[in-house]
């Protein structure tokens with residue numbers, strides 16, 4: 333019995349001194365100690381040689397030894413498993429990161445956002461409308477009945493299958509859609525793409541973008557229109573910019589005007605951009621014609637309003653020094669990636 337106890341003590345210290353470093357060694361440990369021909373089994377076999385009165389005590393010692401070995405094996409096993417998982421998940425912080433290729437915003441989008449954000453500060457909300465319009469929204473309701481000579485001011489694309497449909501020639505059609513909703517007052521900004529049947533060249537394209545503005549309430553006057561546009565121009569082109577209104581004609585406004593700003597390239601002294609005039613035309617505007625209000629079931633005796641419309645490409649071309657309008661729609665990445673959002 334004593335011999336058996338000594339033997340077990342020796343095995344225990346051997347096990348205590350064992351270190352394993354991988355799964356293979358853990359398995360070798362299992363086979364050596366716990367396998368069918370392993371040491372634990374052999375030691376258990378010693379029970380038959382123990383004297384009957386010592387059997388109980390020996391049984392306990394052997395059992396305890398077996399549990400000890402099994403516990404040790406479990407510890408080794410989970411340590412090697414953790415090691416393996418760790419290897420699989422290990423992040424090598426010294427590796428260079430993947431390059432993140434970020435896109436850049438289109439210059440037309442940048443300019444539109446800039447315009448919209450200025451008017452948003454005055455409480456204008458944004459609305460959009462369809463690019464394929466019916467005759468009524470693009471012309472009729474805007475005080476351009478059939479055969480009205482002013483229809484020829486804009487060369488129109490008609491949809492072949494249905495000549496009542498056009499590709500909208502201006503964003504003024506969205507004014508009508510907003511007014512028809514019957515919710516007053518209206519303070520809206522309407523950006524979007526428009527189409528005109530024009531020869532494509534460096535200076536003009538058959539599609540481009542506009543931003544329309546509309547403000548309808550009681551007692552809205554031309555002074556409100558001027559103040560709103562002054563604010564816009566100063567935010568857009570700086571405090572020192574000069575503004576002038578020229579009388580003009582649009583069927584949907586009365587009176588109508590076009591607004592020029594002092595040339596922001598030469599400061600007004602005359603250059604190629606302003607064609608030596610010192611002024612650059614930036615938008616059309618006016619007081620909404622009473623017929624337009626009536627067409628949208630708004631009482632012109634109670635409500636008045638102003639509207640304005642401006643192109644987006646032209647100010648973007650001036651801002652970025654882009655010489656050819658066709659570049660905007662050619663999708664050449666070398667062109668597109670040059671513009672940052674800080675305008």
Ligand code: DAH
Nearest residue numbers: 502504616617618639640641
């Ligand atoms: N729709 C006009 C155009 O495309 C621009 C315009 C002028 C819009 C005067 C307006 C306005 O709302 O009041 O040329």
